[in-house]
Amino acid sequence: MKREVKDGIFKAAIYISAVFTVLILVLIIGFIVAKGFSGLSLSFFTRDYEDNTTYVTTALYACEPENVSKGYISQLGITAGYDENGIYVKSIDKDSVVKNAVNTKDEKYSIKKDDRITSVGDVKLERFDSEEEAFWALADAVSAQSGTAKMKIVRPGGGIVPMLVTTLLMIVVSLLIAGPVGIITAIYLNEYSRPGKLLNMIHFAIQNLAGIPSIIYGLFGSLFFVTICKMQYSLLAGAMTVSIILLPTVITTTEEALKTIPDKYRESSLGLGATKLQTVYKVVLPNAIPGILVAVILSIGRIVGESAALLLTAGTVAQIPKALWGNSASGATLTIKAYTLMKEENDLTTACAIGIVLLIIIIVLNFISKWITNRFMAKKGA
Numbered sequence: 001m002k003r004e005v006k007d008g009i010f011k012a013a014i015y016i017s018a019v020f021t022v023l024i025l026v027l028i029i030g031f032i033v034a035k036g037f038s039g040l041s042l043s044f045f046t047r048d049y050e051d052n053t054t055y056v057t058t059a060l061y062a063c064e065p066e067n068v069s070k071g072y073i074s075q076l077g078i079t080a081g082y083d084e085n086g087i088y089v090k091s092i093d094k095d096s097v098v099k100n101a102v103n104t105k106d107e108k109y110s111i112k113k114d115d116r117i118t119s120v121g122d123v124k125l126e127r128f129d130s131e132e133e134a135f136w137a138l139a140d141a142v143s144a145q146s147g148t149a150k151m152k153i154v155r156p157g158g159g160i161v162p163m164l165v166t167t168l169l170m171i172v173v174s175l176l177i178a179g180p181v182g183i184i185t186a187i188y189l190n191e192y193s194r195p196g197k198l199l200n201m202i203h204f205a206i207q208n209l210a211g212i213p214s215i216i217y218g219l220f221g222s223l224f225f226v227t228i229c230k231m232q233y234s235l236l237a238g239a240m241t242v243s244i245i246l247l248p249t250v251i252t253t254t255e256e257a258l259k260t261i262p263d264k265y266r267e268s269s270l271g272l273g274a275t276k277l278q279t280v281y282k283v284v285l286p287n288a289i290p291g292i293l294v295a296v297i298l299s300i301g302r303i304v305g306e307s308a309a310l311l312l313t314a315g316t317v318a319q320i321p322k323a324l325w326g327n328s329a330s331g332a333t334l335t336i337k338a339y340t341l342m343k344e345e346n347d348l349t350t351a352c353a354i355g356i357v358l359l360i361i362i363i364v365l366n367f368i369s370k371w372i373t374n375r376f377m378a379k380k381g382a
Helices: 002-039 042-046 131-143 161-192 197-211 214-228 235-259 263-271 276-287 289-305 334-345 348-381
Strands: 052-059 078-083 086-092 116-120 148-155
Touching (some): 002 348, 161 197, 289 348
Antiparallel strands (some): 052 148, 086 116
16 A cells, blocks of 8 residues: 555656646746747848948939829839838839949949938938928939939848857857767777776766856857967857867767667678778768767757857857958857847847747757658668
């Protein structure tokens, strides 16, 4: 009777723990989605984060203004709109001249929908008492130009394109550094090293690396890569720092995957005359691919979620890095931007919207890894 009671209590504890875990997960995801869903839009995924101001020159149609009261500016081939932020492009004719506008460097800079027109020539288009007054002011300013018009265009920001691209670049560069080093180290530890003090010391070091807080790695990266190596706040400095963080995960997971390969595979290969290197390259590694993929996916998740280390090495500027290191190589990842939005701007909606994107990235990566693993196992079974 006592045994049955203990078993019942134990089972109840298991079920309660499972339900509690799922409930916490649903609560966290639900909170992020509820708070951030209103911040999601097409412009959120397609725009830069900062507003972009550009002076452009465009040709004009030789015609009289028409339907100005409704916002249609026939000389430009656009329909304007007006709100509390000023005049904006509501729609563009199919053959509008503004599609061939050029900037001050004589580079094509097509005016797009939602771009704001803040001045035409020397006429500033600021706040107006009514929508119709704004449209007539724009039409008069355009009509005063002869043949061409110079306009000040503000392209609204509020998007995550720079952070999204920076995150993807950080994933690629970090994996290119940590992946080969981690996999080769795991091969040495499992296939070539012999039991002894050296092997124990290496495993001890790997375990300790895995337990070090990421802020410590960030401080090291800031001192060594950013300052001593003079990489400055850059993509490469961040990737090098994150690569060190990833090494314990890549090494440990890959080593465990290699251990699951039966010794008879190695013995059969060696018995047929293959060298040790050929055996590892052609027999062991192909069979360990699912485990190595797990290491890669875990690493990607760590990169996407990393903040402290990248805050001190990659920077917080919302721009796409134009180089690996140097003045133009700094860039904020999605996680860093979510942090700064909460800390400096108190923008919970946008921060949670970025959180939704991060969740989607992780879920998609997990599905891809499972699909690849299932395909590999299916081919192996066939």
